Amino acid sequence: SAEESNDAADIEEIVGIEPGSGTMDIAQKTVDGYNLDLELTTSSEAGMLSELKRAIENEEPIVVTLWQPHWAFKDYDLKFLEDPKETMGASENIHTMVRKGLEDEKGPAYQLLDNFHWEVADMNEVMGKFRADDVEPREAAAEWIENNRDRVDAWMESIEPVEGETIELAYVNWDTETASTNVVALVLEELGYNVKLTMVDMGIAFEALSSGDVDGMLIAWLPVGAASYYEEYKDEIVDLGPNLEGAQQGLVVPEYMDIDSIEDLPT
Numbered sequence: 001s002a003e004e005s006n007d008a009a010d011i012e013e014i015v016g017i018e019p020g021s022g023t024m025d026i027a028q029k030t031v032d033g034y035n036l037d038l039e040l041t042t043s044s045e046a047g048m049l050s051e052l053k054r055a056i057e058n059e060e061p062i063v064v065t066l067w068q069p070h071w072a073f074k075d076y077d078l079k080f081l082e083d084p085k086e087t088m089g090a091s092e093n094i095h096t097m098v099r100k101g102l103e104d105e106k107g108p109a110y111q112l113l114d115n116f117h118w119e120v121a122d123m124n125e126v127m128g129k130f131r132a133d134d135v136e137p138r139e140a141a142a143e144w145i146e147n148n149r150d151r152v153d154a155w156m157e158s159i160e161p162v163e164g165e166t167i168e169l170a171y172v173n174w175d176t177e178t179a180s181t182n183v184v185a186l187v188l189e190e191l192g193y194n195v196k197l198t199m200v201d202m203g204i205a206f207e208a209l210s211s212g213d214v215d216g217m218l219i220a221w222l223p224v225g226a227a228s229y230y231e232e233y234k235d236e237i238v239d240l241g242p243n244l245e246g247a248q249q250g251l252v253v254p255e256y257m258d259i260d261s262i263e264d265l266p267t
């Protein structure tokens with residue numbers, strides 16, 4: 001029966017995302033920390049989501065690495081498995097980081113990046129829009145800006161516009177970071193910057209920022225998600241603090257599954 005098929009005993013794997021992501025790092029620590037007898041499979045955000053979709057259509061058991069903000073929580077009935085050891089982190093913040101020297105060399109951009117701050121609901125709105133309406137992230141970001149002009153104006157307040165300067169932001173191909181990076185890129189363009197967005201893996205982004213090859217990034221989930229990279233590079237980069245608070249990562253299952261905790265998974 002469907003009920004039996006949702007038993008934790010039927011689960012053999014955790015469907016993960018890109019190798020080298022913060023998520024995979026902490027998911028592996030979770031497998032080790034709880035002594036789980038499960039294979040952590042690598043995939044991509046899109047691959048994980050299509051496996052999730054297929055499992056839900058067939059009401060089959062599945063465990064994925066997932067996080068909030070994410071439109072998947074709106075599209076599907078999902079739950080975070082309780083994580084008493086907090087190896088997947090508890091409440092996470094997404095930090096903005098810039099290269100050393102940016103404040104002196106590109107003050108207005110630095111100021112804007114420092115001022116940028118929004119809420120979980122905002123990020124969900126932008127990422128949900130480019131997902132659901134099949135519009136480009138840039139268009140979804142522009143629409144959010146239009147609807148939140150007062151807040152965007154507050155980020156830009158008393159920043160001197162520039163002319164013809166270039167700024168380069170690194171980001172990873174995750175919907176969360178695609179949303180924030182596109183919003184910030186458009187506001188930097190309003191300030192007069194030519195904005196270059198460079199999509200890379202998370203490790204490359206940290207490395208490029210530390211060597212000064214890119215100017216900034218909005219991708220680091222802390223204190224837990226990106227901690228390994230942050231520890232490695234923190235002395236060579238400038239952490240401007242959270243641009244969003246109250247994010248969360250975890251092991252996530254469909255509501256119809258009869259387990260509630262990571263401790264219910266096979267060991």
Ligand code: PBE
Nearest residue numbers: 021022023067174221225
């Ligand atoms: N994520 C999405 C990323 C950040 C955003 C949670 C998969 C990670 O830290 O791996």
